[in-house]
Amino acid sequence: MLVTQILIARNLSQQFRSFKGITNATTTTNGNQAPSFHIVARNRVLKLMLTVIIIYIVCWTPAQIAYLGYSLGWVPLSYLNSPIHSLLTVFGFYNSCANPIIYAARYPEFRNALKEMFTCKSAKNTPLFEKMDTPNTSSNISTSKADIYSV
Structure with missing residues (x-):
């Protein structure tokens, strides 16, 4: 896990170099160009990954060091299944x-999505796992259970 997270942070840092000179068209109050959306998003992701x-x-x-010590004989055999273990x-x-606590603390969107999920509310006030009609489905296509299982 640690290696993959470090690789993600490293990749984001390398991608930063390609966006380094890009700025938004807006100017900040002190006369400088505002950083690009990509740079702001990258900084947020890097801070989240670091956390x-x-x-x-x-x-x-602590658990891994104790287990290594147990495996090497530095920690007594009584360590295994002890309260400290x-x-x-x-x-x-x-x-x-x-x-999830970290994401909820950093992103209001994540908090809102969790609240909607646990209160069974969404944009259309439907439960999370209820089948919803999609606008791209055609009304002349009907599929029954018999049609699905006959294949």
């Missing part, structure tokens, strides 16, 4: 719960 990586390291490093494992698993 995710730091939380990942904080959550998993359980605590470090749960702390590592907490990382899975941390990402």
Whole structure:
């Protein structure tokens, strides 16, 4: 996980170089050109990735160091299934719960989407998993269960 997240951040940094000179047509209050939307978005993603990586390291490093010590014989055999082992494992698993919290803290759109999902509200006030009519479907095409299973 750590390697893939570092590779993503590195790739975004390399892409930044291609957008470095691009600015918006608008001028800021101090007379400078506003940065391009791509640069602003890249900065937001890099900050988010940095936060995710730091939380990942904080959550998993203690458990992994303790397990390495156990494997090398530095930590006594009584460590396995001890309360500290359980605590470090749960702390590592907490990382899975941390990402939605990070996204909710950083993005109002994510908070709104979660709220709509849990309250079964969407743009058309329909439940999340209810079948919705799409405007691109033709009214002369009908498919029954028998048609689907006969193939």
